[in-house]
Amino acid sequence: MSAMKIKKGDTVKVIAGKDKGKEGKVLSVDIKNNRVIVEGINMITKHTKPSMTNQQGGIINKEAPIDMSNVMYVLNGKATRIGFQVVDGKKVRVAKATGEVIDK
Secondary structure: OOOOOOOOOOEEEEOOOOOOOOEEEEEEEEOOOOEEEEOOOOEEEEEEOOOOOOOOOEEEEEEOOEEHHHEEEEEOOEEEOEEEEEEOOEEEEEEOOOOOEOOO
16 A cells, blocks of 8 residues: 555645545545545535434535545645655655655
8 A cells, every 4th residue: 555645734726527626634544445524525415313412403515525636725825746765764745846745
């Protein structure tokens, strides 16, 4: 398995699908299924029954997972691909467009 190019907390831009062009923060990453959940992207309506945790029940809007191939990392307002380099004996993510190190 290869290293993950997108991590939790990264800002990404959607490059394909119904939310194309939108940006958001990554809330979670599913490595097994190669999917990410992005804040405010791919919103769905979920009908929930009343339960102990949710007394009211009803319709809830929430984010659904989106495939990792449909998002691109955003650095300084521009979308860029990500590569890897070894710097000071540590593997770090690097922006392909500028060569700038992402992980400090």
